[in-house]
Amino acid sequence: MNVLRRPDMADLPVQLASDARTPAEARARFFNSGNAFNIKLPPVSARVFAAELAQTRTGFVVCDQSEALGCGFPATTPLMLARYAHVAPGGTLQAGFVATGAIWYVIEGTGTASTGAETIAFGQGDIFLTGGDCALTADTGALLWVVTNEPYLALDGLQPATPVAPVHYPAAEIARQLATIHAASQNPETSGMALIFSSATHEASKNILPSLTLGLNSVPPGEQQRPHRHNSAAVTLILRGEHCHSRVAGTRCDWQPFATLVTPAGDPHSHHNDGTERALFLIVQDGGLHYHARTMGFAFLDGA
Numbered sequence: 605m606n607v608l609r610r611p612d613m614a615d616l617p618v619q620l621a622s623d624a625r626t627p628a629e630a631r632a633r634f635f636n637s638g639n640a641f642n643i644k645l646p647p648v649s650a651r652v653f654a655a656e657l658a659q660t661r662t663g664f665v666v667c668d669q670s671e672a673l674g675c676g677f678p679a680t681t682p683l684m685l686a687r688y689a690h691v692a693p694g695g696t697l698q699a700g701f702v703a704t705g706a707i708w709y710v711i712e713g714t715g716t717a718s719t720g721a722e723t724i725a726f727g728q729g730d731i732f733l734t735g736g737d738c739a740l741t742a743d744t745g746a747l748l749w750v751v752t753n754e755p756y757l758a759l760d761g762l763q764p765a766t767p768v769a770p771v772h773y774p775a776a777e778i779a780r781q782l783a784t785i786h787a788a789s790q791n792p793e794t795s796g797m798a799l800i801f802s803s804a805t806h807e808a809s810k811n812i813l814p815s816l817t818l819g820l821n822s823v824p825p826g827e828q829q830r831p832h833r834h835n836s837a838a839v840t841l842i843l844r845g846e847h848c849h850s851r852v853a854g855t856r857c858d859w860q861p862f863a864t865l866v867t868p869a870g871d872p873h874s875h876h877n878d879g880t881e882r883a884l885f886l887i888v889q890d891g892g893l894h895y896h897a898r899t900m901g902f903a904f905l906d907g908a
Contacts, residue, residue: 613638713746729775845883
């Protein structure tokens with residue numbers, strides 16, 4: 605006697621309304637607890653972007669791995685996008701990012717950044733925050749690195765509500781603040797020796813933007829930052845460090861000057877300085893989201 609076996613919930617295809625009477629009812633789709641909680645997305649891989657530095661003409665070069673991530677918009681990580689901005693001498697570059705804000709680092713050159721009614725005069729080593737709409741003008745030519753949360757907004761089809769207030773962190777002030785940190789001691793639970801950037805608007809959350817965090821991390825010569833993990837992804841710009849590398853989920857990522865390193869969310873990682881000078885690296889994370897959701901999940905992994 606043949607016994608009809610009931611289908612497994614996980615094998616059921618998407619279900620549609622059996623008798624849709626309106627366009628709104630026809631748009632309904634139904635899954636179940638067997639096939640909706642096993643979504644498998646392409647993994648985020650540890651990666652170093654360096655060739656993007658070679659361009660010399662005015663324009664943006666995107667650190668894009670959206671094809672590998674399987675998303676329909678440019679992305680470096682699922683929620684962040686990094687670019688290099690090249691501005692020829694006397695040139696102007698217009699940014700029109702659909703983002704809450706844009707975090708800029710000046711790799712070389714001088715110029716101005718105009719956003720809203722304000723203008724920032726920038727120089728090498730400066731960091732500044734602008735809205736998504738920003739015009740860069742270079743004096744003798746400039747190369748900048750910029751990170752936004754465009755993929756985060758694109759995922760939900762959002763537009764930024766109000767322009768962010770511009771913030772300028774001059775290189776000299778950054779150096780002064782970093783020296784203050786290096787002169788202080790740290791306890792065993794301190795996560796490295798990093799300068800964290802915030803603003804008058806986001807002082808309470810200690811973030812630079814509601815969804816993003818920005819830190820300038822450092823590793824003394826001959827030392828390493830302890831192995832650790834966190835649920836935020838990280839996009840890192842290598843500023844200084846010879847004979848340095850990172851280990852991300854067991855993969856060695858050798859540093860190159862001003863290369864962009866992607867550290868996937870949740871991956872164990874550590875940073876190693878085998879050189880003779882202090883290593884510096886600028887890190888943008890989607891940490892603001894995780895702090896707000898109470899899901900940061902930071903943990904040291906000694907022995908990893």
